[in-house]
Amino acid sequence: MRVVNATLDDLKGWLELASEVEFLFGPMGNDPKFIQAVEKNMKQGSAFCVRDNDGLPGSKLLGGLLFSSSNAPNYKIGWLSVSSQARNKGVATALVGHVLRRTPAPAEVTVITFGEDSPDGQPARKFYEKLGFLPLDERIPNGPEGGSRQKFKLVLS
Template sequence: MKVDYADNCDFQSWIDLLELVKESFPGLDLKEYKNVLHQSILNQEALIAKNDKGELVGELIFSRKNCELAFLAIHPRHRKKGIATNLIQHMFDLFPKGTNLKVITYREGDVKGIAARKLYQSIGFIEGKFITVFNYPCQELNYII
């Protein structure tokens, strides 16, 4: 598996993967998301993971300005293979030591968030404040690099 910055030629593959997992992201507005993705690619804030066949199997958007992991998705057939951890570790390397990064995910007890919370907590993210995003109860998790 190879992790690299996404570029414009990865755009459609990225959207194809998003279509497979979009139910996991309440409030997702595809038109707005595409604009964010274009900007993230331009800013080099979009990472992709490709398997040995060159297929896109994971995608991550982060914000340097907000010190945030903003989006993470792994192809359903390629989960539990370390792809998400690899993408996150690669993102960590792009921030200075001491940076406090956050990710917004589902609250404890929400069935939709069991796998995500387990992943983030296994990496070392700790629970932060409760928030609501797109009228859905969420929680910030934090990690200091």
């Protein structure tokens, strides 16, 4: 399983991946702002993906991650999703591990994920906690589906 830079050829697969999790994040596949953000990250080299069978650009995506380094040494995972067929197979761990290895210490990496009251978001919370991210008390607006959100932070030293 290889993590690679996503290209514009991967956009269709990215939007298919996003459609699988719209019940958690709200509509994205037809959202011009989401599409623009994905395209921008692809052009900047900050969109990463795992393709099915390590395929060529445009192949089916198993997972994708958007990563921001614009405020280095404060970094941000802006979006992470894994296709339903590839969950619990190490795809998310590979994606996050890839960006963490590229992040020079000392640094802080943050991500906004689901609040404790979101049953469907518990796997994401547990995933970040397993990687050493800690929940912060910072107030975050609810997600588009109405569920609470919480910021997590990992300190790299």
